[in-house]
Structures are given as C-alpha cells and as structure tokens.
Amino acid sequence: MKLHYALIVLLTAGCGVARADDLSRAVRESGVQGGVVVHLHCGDGSRTAALRLDDRFLVHGLDADRVNVAAARELLQKQGTYGPVTVDWFDGVHLPYADDMVNLIVADSLGGVSRDEAMRVLTPLGVLMLGGQKVVKPWPEAIDDWPQYLNKADNNAVARDRKAGPPRRLQWTDMPVWCRSHMGAPTLASVVTAGGRLFSIEDAAPPDNPFLPARFQIVCRDAFNGKRLWTRPIPRWESITMYIKCQPTQQQRRMAVVGDKLYVTLELEGPLSVLDAATGRLLKTYDEPKPVQEVAYADGVLYLNVGERFPSAAYNIVKLKGKPFVPGVIPDGPFYGAGFPDGYAPQIPDKEKPTSRIVALDPATGETLWQTDTLVKYTAASFCVQGNRAVYQTSQGLFCVDAETGEPVWSVRKPIANPVGHDSLTPGTLPNTVLIADGKVFSVEGKPNASVTSYADNTLRVYSLDDGRLLWEAPARGNYESSSDVFFIDGTVWVGGEHPTQYDAETGRLLKRIVQKMTGPMGHDRCYRNFITERYFINSKTGGADFLELETGNELPNHWTRGGCGTGVLPANGLVYSTPFSCQCSMGAMIQGMNAYASVPRLERSDQPIPVERKPRLEKGPAYGRVAEPTPAEADDWPTYRHDGFRSGITDAEIAADLEQKWAVKLPTRPSAISVAAGKVFSASVDSDTLYALDATDGTILWHFTAGGRIDSPPTYYRGTVLFGSRDGWVYCVRAADGALCWRFKDLPDRLI
Template identity: 25%
Template sequence: MVLPIRFSLAVIVGLWLTVAMLSGVGFARAEESAAAGEARQVCSRLGCDRGVCVLLDANPGELAVALARQSELLIYLQLPSDEATDAARARADAAGLLGTKIYVEKGRWSQIHLADNLADAVVVTPAAVPLARSCRDELLRVVNPLGKVVLGGEVLQKPYPDGSDDWSHPYHGPDNNPQSADQLARAPYLTQFLAQPRYVPQPEVTVASAGRIFKAFGHITFHSREWPWLNTLAAFNGYNGTLLWKRPLEPGFMIHRNTMIATPEVLYLGDNDSCELIDTATGKQMGEIVAPEGSAGLAWKWMALEGGILYALVGKQEPRDPVVREDWNRGGWPWRPLSRGYDADAFPWGFGQTFLAVNPQTRQIVWVHNETETIDGRAVCMKNGRIYYCAHGKLVGCLDAKLGKPAWRTTDAKLLDEIGPHFRAQHPRYGYSSSSYIKCSDQAVYFAGPQRNRLVAVSSTDGRLLWSYPSGNYHLVLRDDGLYAIGSTHGSGKSLKFDPISGRVLAELPRVRGHCTRATGSIDSIFSRGLRHAGTMRTTIAEHHPQRISLMRPPCQDGVVIANGMLHWGPWMCTCNLSLVGNIGLAPAGDFPSDAAASETERLESHIETGQTIEPLAVRPGDWPTYRADNQRSGAVGVEIPSDVRLAWKYQPPGPLDPAAPITAGGLVFLSGSDGAVRALDSQDGKPRWTAYTGGPIAYPPAIGEGRLFVGSGDGWLYAFEAASGRLLWRFRCAPAERKIHCYGRLSSTWPVASGVLVDRGVVYAAAGIANYDGTHVYALDAATGAIRWQNNGSGRLGGVDQSLGVSVQGHLLLHQDRLYLAGGNVVSPAAYQIEDGRCLNAPGDEWDTKAPRGSELFVVDGKVSAFDQSLYAPKKYHPASYFALDFRQVNSGNVIIRSTGGKIARMDPNTTNEQKKNLWISEGFERVAAMALGKNAVVVAGRLPSSDPADLSRHALAALAVEDGRTIWSRSLPSMPGSWTLAVDSVGRIIVALRDGQVRCFAPTD
C-alpha cells in the first residue's frame, strides 16, 4: 500500500527528529535547521536584507546566527540577565559573527539601547510577544520610517515624521536655493551614524527623499581609495548610513549639474541619452524618458520637478571626459590639471536650446519650447510655475511653465553688462566652474557664484535690474528674514545679509566661509566650510554667531545636506586634517545633557561578593601589561630579545576582527579587538585559558593591575575582570546614556571608551566619547571597587556653551609627569588633565585658529607629549593629511631612542637638540613600519618590506635590529600585515604579534 505523500513526509520528518533528539549533534543540527527556516520567513516579512535588525527573544542565539548568515543585516540582541547575555555572546562568538554581524547587550526591553530611528527592523518572536507588547512605543522609537516592526503576527510601520523635509534637487529645490524647510533638524546635535564610504571620486551630487540619500560619484580620482566608487550611483539609508544599493553610471559623463531628482518612489537621472526612472528602493531602472524629435539633442542639461511635471533643458550630446584614475602617494588633489573638460578654457558642458515638460507618470510630452540662443544649464532655475534662464551675454528670460511660452525676456545691455563675463573659477578659493550660478524667489532672480564677478538681482516679474553688488563669489541662501551672502577671503572678504529686493545691507556677518564648499541653510543655521581648514562653520540665525564643528567638513560640491530631520555630511576625496570623514549623520539632540555627571548608583555594577578575594597574577619584569608596554607608552621593556626565534604557536580567532594590541602578564597573553571579547591564552603554547565578553568593539587593549584586568569597550562601559580567571568584578558605564549608533559598519555607543584604559597606583582612568559636540567624559575610578574618584564632563566645550571648541576622544591615554594626556582630535590634542582632580589644563583658544594633529597616537618627544597623524577612525591603509602629516613611531628607554617615519628606522643621538637631532644609525629595510618593541639589546620591528609585487606574501615581516648598530639579527616572514602597534613581548623573551586579519603569531627563543 502506498501512503499519501504528506503522510510519508510526516513519518520521515518524525523519524528524523526522533533520531536527532537522541543525538546531541543531531539535535543541534535540527535546531539550526529550524532556525534557518524561521530566518527565511523573517527576511521575507521584512522585505530587506541589510541594515540594523533588533531581534527580541528569550533565547535568540540560533535565530540570530541564521539571520546573520542569510542576510547582510547587523543583528542586535538585548537580554535581561547576565547569564542570557553571556550565552548569546558565546553562541555568536562560536559562529564567528560576534562584533561583525551580531551584537549582544544586557538590558530590559522597555529601553532598547539604540538611537532613535536607527533600526531598519525590529523582530519580536511569537514567544516574546507577551513581554514585548507593552514596549510597543519603544519599538517604534528605535525603528526608522523605512523599516518595520514585526510583533509576532502583526507588522507595524512607522510614519514619516511631520516637519521633515526632502532635499529633492541638488540645491534642495528647483529654485536652487539651498535652504531646507525641515522643522526637525535643530541645534544642538548628536551623532547618529558614521558610515562608509570615507573617500569618493569627484564630482559628487546628492539628493534625498523619504529617508533615503542618493549620491552620484563622478569620473575623477587621485587616490586608489576612491577607485571603487568611480562612476557610481548609490543609495544610503538616511537614518543609519547603510548602503542600500549601487549601480554604474555612464563613464566620463560630467554629473555635476541639476539632472538628478529624488522622490519617495522614483529617482530621476538625466544623462547623455535620456532621463532614467530608477526605483528608489531597489535601484532598478523602471523606464526612461527620451527627448522628442525636433529637440536640439538627446542630452539632459537641467531638470526640475514641480507640481507633478518634469521640466528639462536638453541639447547636443557631449563628448565623454576621460576618466581620471590616478594614485598619488601624497595628500590633496590638484585643481588644475583636473580633467580635460574642467581644464578647458571654455566651459564645455550643460548647454542646450530645448525646454520641455513631461508627465512622468504617462511619459507624455506636455510641451516643447526651442530657444534660438544657447542656454547655460548652470543658469536655469524654477519656482511656482516659472522657469528662469540665461543665455550668457545674450538674454535673460522666463518661461510660463504651464504653457511653455515666454513670460518675458530681456536683452537689456546694462543688465547683461552687470551680469558680466564669466570668471574661470576652478580654484579652492572660488570653487567649481560647474556650479550653478542662479537662484530665484517669487520676487527676484539672483546671479552669484564662483564664475561671477558681481552679485546681481533681477526682477522675476519683468527681468529689470533691481540691484547689484561689486563681488560675485558669494554662496547665497535666501530666507524669509533676508538674503544671506556667504563670502570668502577673496572678493569682498565679507559675509553679508541683504534686503532681497532693495539690496540694502542689513548686517555684516562675523565670519566668511573657508574656500569653496557650498553654503546651505537649516531652520536655525547656515552651514559652510570653516575658515582656515576649520572643519564646518555653523552660523546661528538668531544671533549671527559662528560656531565650529571641527571634526569634519562638508564635501565641496554638496555642503551640509539637511533632510529627514537630520544633517548629513557626505564623503569626499579631501585629505584635510580631519578626525572624521565619510557619510556622517547628525540628529537633533533636543534637551539631552551632553555634560551630564555620573553617579555610582546609576552607573556602577558591582559583581564582587562580600569576602571574595582576588586571585593574584604577577606582572613580571619584562612583561607587557598595557598598551605600548607602560603608561608612558615607551614601547620598551627590560628583557633581552632572543638571538634567534622559532614559531611557537599561532592563533586564529573564531571570526574576522580588527585586533587591538596584545598584552602579556603572568604567563598569559591577552587578546582583544573589534569583536568585544577578551581572551587569555597560555603564553607557552597558545591554548585558551578563558574568554570574557563586552558589548562593543575594543579599540585599545586591556591594562593589568593588582590582579585585575581593566578594559574599555565600544559599548560605553569600563570593565574590571579578575585577570587570572576572567571573572567579572565590576563594570562602570562611562557613557551618559545607553545610545548605540552605526559606526563604520559596527554598532557602537555614542560615547565608546575609545581611549582604552590606564591604571596607576590603584586608580583606573578612561575617556568616553567620539565627538566633542556629543560630550567628552573622562573618569578616574577606584581600581578595586569602581567608585568614582573624579570625573570631568565638560572638556568637550572648553569655552562653555557659546563656544564649540573642545576635546574629542580620538585616541589613547598617556601618563607623563603626573598629568593624564588624551589624544583629543584635530583641534585640542593632546588634552591634558590634572591627575589629582581631573581639571582640564588646556586653555580655550581662538575658536578658528586652534588646530592640532588629528592623530590617535601620543608620544613623549624631547620631554613633550605630542600627537601624530593617523586618526582613530581612519581606514587601515595610511593616507597622510595635507598638513600635520607625519607617520611617526618611537620607542625609547633611557638614552636609547629609536624612531621610524614611513619605512626609515633610526636610532637618535640623545645628546643633540631636536632641531639638530643626529642619527647614530639608519635602517631602511622596511617600506612601512607598523609596530616596534624595544628590548635591552634589540628593537623588534613588524611591518611591510619593499616589493614590486603588491601581492607578494613574503613582503610582511618581523625582524630584530641590534640597538648598537641597527644590523638585522634575524627576520621572519608573516602571512599578512601587522596591525598598528599590535606587538608585545613577555618576561621570557617571547614575541607576540597580531595581524590585521586577527591572526596571532608567537615567536619564542630557540634555546
């Protein structure tokens, strides 16, 4: 008898499950298989496979692993107990996904530890629905309007917030006035996300709609880091910076023009052949609009969308500008030569003669209007049914957009003379020749920009000249209270506020912009580049007070984009001395107290039971118990470096990670990194002794003191473990709030303990934060109990609330002459704190002239603490800044001082002054030095050797150089590049090196 198929399958499945339950391995596989099926259903319901996903369940480990493996989602778990949290972390760790795809936090569901709108999805499993249903408002708080909340069988969608605005056209709207109508993006601000890409080609164009940011990247690069984005159109989530999709653009078509428009459903993109209609959610082309017969050509020169109708200027197709794909070994980029088209004496792009109107829904042509003169696409704008345009030196005109008929046109010689000839621009002090130089309101049309010698206002009613001003290199922002003309140091040397109709000067603003970057306006501010490489300048509307946002600057061709209730800084190719680069989003902070003080009741968790003792772990002479060996970060220990070494053991972490530096003490090697785990290995054979977990990436290694291991985590907490066993003793929340953000592909607290830790005489020191405007929090805690000795919560704003100059957390701590130093970013660094009470010793200077090296590394150089170039949040590949550029490393002990810059290693003569420093010897065997460790007789160097083949696996090495004369004692190849300062030794002369991919090698003496 043949059984029905469904009965046969049921029997088979039942037998399989029975066998599985009788076998531990089988049961685990059955559980994994069930989780994989559930994950597929979840992904199908979500409709997205990337972004941040909150998963709430009492035992979420298997489902989290399955979701992470089947998608590009970052999975965030939050569990109420230490036991459940540790179990979930251990499962993710075993799967190799901890800190890359899965993040686990301890906490109640009534307060999810994420920033508002950060999550793309919240998934509550059916078993968790009864507990989570009461947290419905909290779940909706953390999800963004592009995402969903799956609450068991119910799916919730968050509405797009009232008062937010799109940035639908490259200059905000068809009028080219870069003034946002967003009511939510108000000062002060908190960092919402830091995201890739960091560096991109030029030109660049950005538009935004309904929470998505669209960026077109052009055809000109000068560093290999920009190559992956050549001729690319990309969409990003405007709430967390996640890349949603990307697609290629026509190579060599100059994109810096008004031919990209964003709507919630459709992105319109004009090119040399047509206007493409692209699905904003998927990036797939939905169709195209082609200029009709009788048009002056097929190429799209200008576009605007108003009242549901698409308007365009079209003309002859343009020759492609050759793609520039250079790879400079220095910072910066040239304004000339830039590209063949940009270098041409006459601007070659964007000219047309045919205006047309199209219904984008039906793709039917509404009207066509041909001009006899050639219209400059840079000089076309639109507002309330009128299109204003200029044929340079010939006419200024206006079209009735409803009829496609001229409303007026003028060839008045006086007006055309006032508008004047083109200035070439193409210089950092002026800007790009491809910039638009026309804006409009219902009352006037304004001509100004990098190509203009005068600012000219024309009546929008009839084209008559209203007024002019004898300088044209202004960035205009038109507001209800006046026309803001943001000037530069060249031209008038002033920033002015005009009456828009009469031209009367209403006010002179305190500051001019820095160079060419576009000025843009929010509800309460105008943003531009800060003068003298000072990051971003925010000018308040109420007081006309300039404030500095120092860590980042806007890209030249976009400025700060205001959309979806936030401020957006885009990536660029700039190598200015900036601490933060890339896709950066700031959200309104409201009344959040960025300088909030900590209390032990709120912040300290003690796990020490009465009467418990600490198992001792001796730090032996020659051990390496903290970052770069000691609190002065000398990189030196009093141990003999072996005359020869062998590979003793190697370690491979469960998953990919960025390693922090190893440390050694008491016969153990301690490893940590971006997965948030701390691992103790036996230094003799590399076998694991214990593993403990934190909730975020670890930037700097732990420090050992009095049997305790202290480590600062990206989750905003400082942890104290028993060093011998990994038992948690206490933890202290250094962050003022539990608020995770998206940070270059990871989840991190807004206030990570990114300084690492420093322990000295029974006190552990740490600093939490990223950007000074978020707040910088420096602590001294009792090493035994975690009790607060002192705290400084105000050094992020040294001049008080009216001045934005302050310390950021952009590197590690160093102790020198009873002062605590912190790498503080590109304005105040190093920051210095009184060791007794935490008072910041840096005096607030001039807000606009104060600068410092952006570097994360501190060294005591000739008795003075200095910061050096590479920033904490930089990509792994070193790129020098345009100034303060010095790739510097130093190890020192007594009279032995060894330094490296680039690949050159030299022992310095200590008896000469810094200005006349002599070398006792020089070694040039390395192309780039990653780390050094100084022993009694030799310096151990890890890095990259010179090689003509970038794929040469033997080019990475570990070598010992004699202190006496610099000769090579021995050299061993490494499988990949070592990390920055990821080198340590121990008391018996073992050498431990961590590689960039997380692998660890231990070399031991051969005798």
C-alpha cells in the same frame, strides 16, 4: 517630496512569533527594507537570526535574563551569524538606544517597555510589529528631506527643517574617516536624502596613498542610524587628478530621489539610469539622451542638461613649494609625475564654447517631451523650474520657457560671465546661482571679463517670472571658490558673502545684516556652498559648521566639525550631515569621518552645557579580586596598542631580519590590531564584539569574551588582566588566564548609536 504619515495600526495575518519563519514573515509584512532591527525579549536567540533577511539588516536581540543572553550568544556564534546578529542584556524597561535609531522592533509583547519608549527609539516611518499588530511611527512635520541638488528643482536651497540645528549629539558615524587627499578629487561628489535614506557618490579607494586610482561608488545609508544598505560601483567617474577645491558643480547634480526610485548617472559621461532606492537594483537605463551632465525632477518630469559639460578641467594643480614629490620623475605626468597615469579615468578637456541642451523627459516611458535648441556656454546648475515656468542662464542671457512645452516665454539677452576661480582657472566650481521663488527669478550675474578670484564680485538681479522685467538688484559676493549664496524664505532674500544680508524680496530694501564676530581660526570660508534652514544661516567662517540665528543674529560657531570640499554640510531629516575633509588648515580639535549630528532644544551658545544623567556603575564579575598570578608584562612583550602609552610603535626586542609565517588564525570578522603579553596574543573580532586570546606559540584559541558592542582596538595587558573598551559604553577588565570577567564600569546612560 516630503510625506506626512499618520500613526496607523494594521492587523497582519500570521504575525505571531512562535517560529523563526514567523519572524521572517513579520519583517516582510512590516515593509521595512533594511536597517536596524530589534528582537525584544529574544529569549535563547533561536529565532533571532531569522530577522536578518539579507545584508541590509543589522539585528540586535535584547533580553532581561542574563542566562538567556549567554545562551543566545553561544548559539549565534556556533551558527556563524554573530556580528550582523548580536544579543545583549537590558533592564526590561529602558531601551538602550538613542532617539530615532531603530527601523523595526519585533516582539510578542512589550513587557515592561512602554509604548512611548518604543516610539522614542524608532526612526520616522519605523515600525513596531507587536503580537500581530503593525504600528508605524509618523514622519514629523518639523523635518525635511533633500532629494536632489539644492533641495528641489527650483534651486532654492532652503531646508524646511525646524529640528536641524547646531550639532550637540552624535547620531551616527561612518567611513570614510578622511577625504583621500588635498591634491586630488574630493572623496564625496554628491549627497542627497529622501525616504529615510541618504545617498552619496563617494570614492572608496584607501586614503593611505592619494595617488592610487579612484574607486567611485554609490552608497545608500539609512539616514537616521547610518547603516549601509547597499553600494553600487561606478565604472568610470572623474579622474582623481581633479583638484579638490575645484569640484565641478555639475557632478553634484547627478542624483534625484523620487519615491522609491533613484535617478542617477552611472558614469561621468553617459546616460541616465534608474535604481531601486531600497536595494540599488538597476531598473532601467535611458539609452538616450547622453551624455547627461545634470539631473533635476519636478511635477512628474525629469529635466536633464545634455551635451558638453561646463568648463571644469582643473587637473593636476599640485602646489609643490619648490620640490617635486618624487626625485627623478617626469614632471608633466599626473601629480607632477608621482601618479599612475594608466589607472586613472580620462581627463575631460574644456571647450571654449561648450554646447548642450535642456531635455524634458517622461520618466515612465523615456519619451522626450521637449528640448531646447543648442545652448552655448550654459551656466552649470542654473536650470530651475517651478509650476509652469522654467528658467536657465547662458553666456548670452537669461531665458524663460514653458515647463510643459519648452516654448519660449521671455528672455533677457545680454552677455553674462561666470567668475573664474583662482585655483581652478575655470568657472566650473563657482557658476552663477539662479533660482525661482515667489513669482520671481533670482539671477546672480558675473561681470564680463571678470578677473580670476577667490571671492567673486557678482550682482544679484531679480526679475519678474511673468515677463522678465528687472525688479531690483544688489551685490552678491561669492563664497571661497564656490557659488554665491541666495536663499528665499518668508518673503525675504538672504544673500551670503562676507556678512549674511537680508533683503525684502519685493523691493530689494535692506532689512538686516549679520556681522559675525567669530571669524577664525580659519583664514577663509570653506570651499563649498552654504545652506540655510527656516531658523539658521549655516556658513563656515571659523572653518567649521557655524549657525547664525536668522531672527536674532545669535552666533553658534562649531569650528570642530567641517564638511568636505565641494559638498560641505547638509541639514535634513532633523539632523546635520558632515562629510569627510582633508584640509588641515587651522585644525585644532576636529572630528573626522562621515557624521550625522542631532541638536537640542533651546540652545543659546555653542559651549552651553548639555545635561547628561550620569550613573556610575561598577559590575563585579566572577574573577573580581581573583587574579592568581598578577604577572607584569615583560620587556619583549607588546602589552598595548602600538606598544606603550606614547603609541611609539617601538620595541627593544630583537627581531630577525628574515621572517617566515609561523601560524595563521582566521577570526569570525575583521581583526583589530594586536597586543602580546603573558604568552598570549590578544585581538578582537571587531564586528562580532568578541575579544580572542591566542597561544603566542601556535595560534591556538585559548578563550574568547563577548562584549555588548564592537571592540575596535586590542586590550591593554596589566598584571594578569586585560582591559579594553567597547562601543556598548562599558570598560571591561577580564582575567588574562581564562577570559573571566573581573569587572566592568560605565558612567553614562545607555544610548547606543
């Protein structure tokens, strides 16, 4: 449910910031339960660490006095808290963050920072705690959440979001960088968002070896800045041997966010549980009914599909191209014998006629309000509800029941088939789409005895929600290995397929067809359902996230970012979320990772230049022009990442065949790769923003240098200096002998993400 908040100011008792415990109390009184916290005018940092109540918080102190910044960094490093708590200099006027990035600002006073500037960087529902006052940034009416599969329980997958649009600015980025494999289960199984949080079910096992067992977990991130708030392991999920293009649709309908609660199945074939959305703490598990295959929520009631799952057993589909992965293995094992069968979750075989039922559950008591009789071959994710009517589809027809009692209202009894994917040989990844809108039921129906296909040749039939009368019908071609797109918006229906097509919802009259000009370099649509906003149809003809303006048909293709198989991209919270992928078809230029993108107003084409205020800045340090011994790197050194500018990873140095440990040093956080020159080993403590120089002989720490942001990679040594970049946007040059700053350079605005 979307909530609209007014800007409010509340007086809070004891919110002065004289002591560290006052700052902790300010965080609690703010109501913010995790994310990015800014301590404005932090001084020497003696109170700043108190803002980090637990691991859900990332604290950034700002001060306009460089002496204070240096003192604060030294203090926090001695306390061992630098990393989750960091400090940097700012000009006293402009906050160095992108829009909608900070969850909480705590300050005695704003000083030279304007109230508008503080509101600019706060996320929707973000809080400013200012000298005893609490100010909440309202939730914009122009943005929408996406709290369950297909947005709401009516299955009308339309984002009522007028801000989400073609991606032009990176809002945040996170792991995983890649989907694990093109042969195994997709890394992300489901994504929903509500209340400023983004929830996903994802595989945390490393992508380095695609045959390793999965490690699925629920991950909660802040939706606006990507800060990980909590994770919770899932003991048993899908086998990693499920083919990537065949993500079972029912696995994407396993989460529903309602207020401060997340309803989710904590195992693949188990009961429903309730988690605290802010902390991940388990609140309740409903012992019955089970196994739960789908979760939906509407008007205070949980609706579950319980029983045997829709046919989805697309395991061990390995395209060998005539060669086994590993010579000599037993070919009937997982991944043609290359896997680890003892480590995988059990594979779930398909039933020829799976049976299940729809159960309406009271979320407060767990009481079953009603349930259907046994359903044979229920169409996955077809259940939808709006008001006092609920509809679902099976192989025997389309059925409408009273949403409050479960009593039958009407039915259209006839054989209905679901298309079968050409890779999966099951219908589990491309079941028929069914939704309710405007007093009508929009039902995609496959042909009985339909052939195996990549693009299903379906029919959209529109029925009266009152009595089941057929009103009109139209073709509804499926997507590549996924369900047909059907969306209701403003009295019209958009249907996907080869060309997005708009119909009058009352009569079925064709209103518009958008024939896309940009349809490559990808040879087919991506393997996921498309989505729509009030302004754009979002498909993937280029292989990326392509935006079509509904009103004008204008195309804004973005082949450089794509969503992962099954989940795709998600428009919500005024942003577009792109999930990790593994496919390398028609790659070209491509951004990897779990990303959130912001758009810009008045965008007319994808390559339209975006004005950026450039301001080249060269700041000279105490070692500027004072490198006493500009010694070049020697032949046996390793002066840069992977040795040289070609990133060859090759050295001419002789290395003994038998190695033994000579020394070991533990840095405050995870270390970067290393570079070696001038008798020193250089490595960054990545998450504490600090570069270390160690004596190459015994590992003694010789010096360290702290930047204003994360340092992800080792420096490059050059004639007595080391050069490196930081996530604060600066390029640094420090003296190799003692770590003194020579200079730093920046050419872009201060907009941290």
